[in-house]
Amino acid sequence: MEQDTTKSIFKWISKLEEFILATAMIIMASLTILNVFTRSLFNHSLAWAQEITQFLIILICFVGLSYGARCARHIRMTAIYDQLSRRHRKVMTIFISAATAALLFYLAWHAFHYVYIVYDLGSVSPVLEIPLFIVYLAAPLGLIMAGIQYVLAVVRNLSKEDVYLSYTHKDEYEDAPEIGNGDGDEEGAGNA
Numbered sequence: 001m002e003q004d005t006t007k008s009i010f011k012w013i014s015k016l017e018e019f020i021l022a023t024a025m026i027i028m029a030s031l032t033i034l035n036v037f038t039r040s041l042f043n044h045s046l047a048w049a050q051e052i053t054q055f056l057i058i059l060i061c062f063v064g065l066s067y068g069a070r071c072a073r074h075i076r077m078t079a080i081y082d083q084l085s086r087r088h089r090k091v092m093t094i095f096i097s098a099a100t101a102a103l104l105f106y107l108a109w110h111a112f113h114y115v116y117i118v119y120d121l122g123s124v125s126p127v128l129e130i131p132l133f134i135v136y137l138a139a140p141l142g143l144i145m146a147g148i149q150y151v152l153a154v155v156r157n158l159s160k161e162d163v164y165l166s167y168t169h170k171d172e173y174e175d176a177p178e179i180g181n182g183d184g185d186e187e188g189a190g191n192a
Contacts, residue, residue: 003159006152006155006156006167009148009152010070010152010167010168013066013070013145013148013149014070016145017063017066017067017070017145018067020059020063021060021064021067024056024059024060024063025060027052027056028052028053028056028057028060031046031049031052031053032049032053034046034049035049035050035053047127048127048128050127051125051126051127051128051130052128055125055130055135058135058136058138058139059135059138061138061142062138062141062142062143063141063142063145064142065142065143065145065146066142066145066146066148066149068146069146069149069150069153069166070149070166070167071166072165072166072169076165086163089163089171090157090163093153093157093163093165093171094154094157094158097150097151097153097154097157098150098151098154100147100150101147101148101150101151101154102147104143104144104147104150105143105144105147107143108139108140108141108143108144109140111136111139111140112140114136114139115133115136115137115139115140116133118132118133118136119131119133149166149167152166152167153165153166153167155167156168
């Protein structure tokens with residue numbers, strides 16, 4: 001039962017991330033292309049297109065944070081980690097994931113306070129006059145989604161034997177490429 005709930009949360013967030021990111025990227029690319037054409041053909045820039053593109057960049061940034069956590073694509077410092085045994089790496093991964101989740105939820109809490117301040121001030125965007133609190137909601141929502149991804153990583157590590165960097169990505173290393181693969185690319189091969 002617990003595993004099914006975790007899987008459904010993971011699937012729901014994954015689909016939401018993918019939809020938001022894909023839609024935002026398509027709209028942003030379309031608006032940028034449209035703006036280039038109007039600037040080139042009519043010598044007129046679309047200020048509203050630039051404003052929407054800026055809003056979409058904020059959305060992509062914070063939802064991308066969650067997507068990066070889900071795909072285990074964040075920067076990791078592994079000099080000490082790589083020297084540990086599998087059991088100690090698992091403990092360290094659980095601790096790092098739990099601490100990161102806690103930090104993300106803490107930042108989301110502060111981001112919600114900031115959004116409330118912007119809402120209370122009644123700030124709007126200069127061109128379209130969109131309430132800015134709506135745009136800035138991307139920050140706490142993205143931080144919460146990323147925090148949930150790290151919680152899911154903790155759950156996966158506590159319930160499975162292998163070490164998981166995210167809910168679906170094991171801690172595995174790819175084989176290093178061979179040096180000198182026999183096709184004459186070795187250093188100094190052309191000097192003979």
